[in-house]
Amino acid sequence: MSGIYIHIPFCKQACHYCDFHFSTNFSRSDEMVDMICRELELRSDYLPKGQPVNTIYFGGGTPSLLNASQIEKILSHIHDYYQLDLKELTLEANPDDLHPKKLEDWKALGLDRLSIGIQTFNSDILRFYNRAHTSEESLNAIMLAKSAGFQKLSIDLIYGFPSDDHKIWENDLRIALDQDPGHISSYCLTVEPKTALGNWEKRGLYSHSTEDFAAVQFEILMESMDKAGYVQYEISNFGKPGQFAVHNTNYWSGVPYLGIGPSAHSFDGKVRGFNIANNPKYTEKLKKGELAFTEEPSTTIDITNDRILTALRTIWGLDLISLKTDLGFDLLDLKNKQIALLLNEQLLNLDNNHLTLTTKGKLLADSIAASLFLD
Template structure:
């Protein structure tokens, strides 16, 4: 683990000029895998390198963590390091589903972790939940939401269970051991999620993210608004405002390359239309929508004119609306976000 931390620090130094120099760093996010397994000394080592080599104007520091990692002493130390938001990977409060997901924690530990985080002074908490698990009805999902909201986290991120090839779940599905829920069942659970969050005063500020107005996650919001970011470590992605790229995914190769002063980051050059389409894809998922004036200024293109027919159809079907020159998905439209975005792409 220490060898990896040392190489992460080395990459931070090597890529210190990646982001536009005029913009200081406003958010730091320790995520991917289980960063809460790092020792406090290792986290401090990384943060010291960032502070030394980067211009900072921090507004938020987030750590992804599992409930079983959040002990009282560690929470206080994390707070002392400067972390002010925790993203807790709970996934479900149902014991059988947690066992299926091979999670190390149980429902009681999840609730206890949230309580401990609050006691340690964390006012920004995000709870992760997964919907779409195949069940006879929606009672388990409704109970998950009830328990989550009962903990009063202020922010809930919820994603649909997906079956990826070359994973254990993918293999079980291929062998017929696991039968995924139907698209209609998952869509019904998404609508239950929307209804429940709305009734509880949580705003759906992005397709999968719900929060009270003062509790939106700043780091992810920057991503959806196409603000440049630097990703460090194996598999990390970066965007400098013009081009996107990613690091090597293999841990051993990542470490070896850096030890030998070989590059680990590969650039995916993007033409203007790639940038435009990606902006449409991410921005339309948010409460702020796709800024038509920004597109005209940045890409010299009138999106309304280019997509006149499809936008007329989407509007008539009640899927999209134009609010103050921003294309925003309606409640129904949020069920079809990706396909709607794809229909607006410019080729």
Template structure:
């Protein structure tokens, strides 16, 4: 099985925290869609005939595409890949959820909406420079349900600096009240080339300290658990049967093809990406050249990648699978580190699987690094 990710690098306006590749000049959408359609044909062999089970339109803001453009890309995928679709996801902003758009998306076979809500608080949305209002955020799930959608993901950001945790507590309470079935929550991160990064550099913005952010993460874990959500990956919480399939496959090491500028791909061993410029991407496609740059992975890279991704999930890391696939006896080579991390309350070994404790989720990357070969 495999997945396909399509990056649509356009937004109406730039969010102050975002460092993803996008453009606010919407005049190039038609050319970009045509180029992605050509890339679909050029890279039809990448997945080696594996059946595609998930398609994910991400960005940027793919909900800016017309029904015709989305349908065109889906038709191109059907022409060049074997499909047995279990899930087709569209990232959408709340301000794009018109009745017409929702009905069009449903008719195309899109069955999961990933909603970029980020906050339900007007003051926070304005600070982030989001295009939608608090009311549109509040109405998003009900509008989708009215159109017949049953699967949703809500994106939220925590760690907004404030005198207390009240804003985050209100956001999370509202998200749980909405009962979307799936929540993806990320801490507010200051990236250098963003507006937030520039304000921080000039002393105009002071990010929340690590303890403040950690407390909000722990509140997130506690409240989602009470509401019946499973933290199946550090940033992803879903009710049983409502995990996002495309994202789940990322963490389980399923191959996927990334299409569009800046999109990443993974063939099961090696990763790579497309250039992060729209003109460069379109020029390369126009000349019949695949713009993909592969990053060949050593055995050590592949093992460490497995350790990092496995520990981030509820399914954990199987040392026996590492031994079987790579000849790496992790329990022997990292026995001291594993014993220390267990004693510190960060890691659990149940005889078959290594997994992080809830506290360990706070330090996932550093814990994984201690086990790297």
């Protein structure tokens, strides 16, 4: 199996927390779609032979800004140049872009899963984030998507907004669960240097929440999801049984994927790489028939550490037998003391040669993985 990720590098406006690659100039969207199609042609031999594409994911940016003919053109190129056995076709969408006709067109193109960027149901915070939608539009978008027949829905939420208490976050979770989307992805609000929040913090105009405050909200998130029947199958992702995101699950499982578009990342099963994060330079390269792709040099140790990091984030954990068989490292032997300490502190579980994070360990996922990295 394998996947294709399509990065659509356009947004209506810049969210104050976002450091993803995008442009607010949509005037050259047709040209960008042409270049994405050109890259699909040029990189048709990137994915391992004999592994059909079973997931396609339109991310960004804001893919829901594309019109139906633009999406159809990209999908047509994928059908022409790749072997397909599709299990999931996802498009990220903003609530203000969801309208009955557009939803009808998406269904007709074969899209079967929507990931809706809600972030919060609090109108004041939406304005602070510089989001283009309102709380009312969020609720209406979910209703419209369900009415259009989209049975696989996901909504994004952000926690950690600085506040005197946790009432805003608790209310967001209550409203989200009342909508019963089936899948919720939730991420902590972070301050990135080249964002509006980063600039405000430098000037003393904004102070992010403390780590302890964010940790409490993460605990509230895990408890609320569990009570509602959602499984935390990855640190930031919760789904009801049968509604886990196939595409993202494949990411964390080491399945190869091809990233198309400016700034998109790829993984062929061994080596990772990325496209240039610049629309004009990406376009210039593709017009010449050249790739805008750079491989990241990696050693067996790099690949091992990458697997440790990604696998520990999931409910399935790190398969120690597979690690030894595939890459030649016996982690139980090489990191015996560290693993023993983490087990003793109830941060890790070891069962049937699989290491998994405990609920307590999920609060320290990155640092736990780093402690197991090979030098």
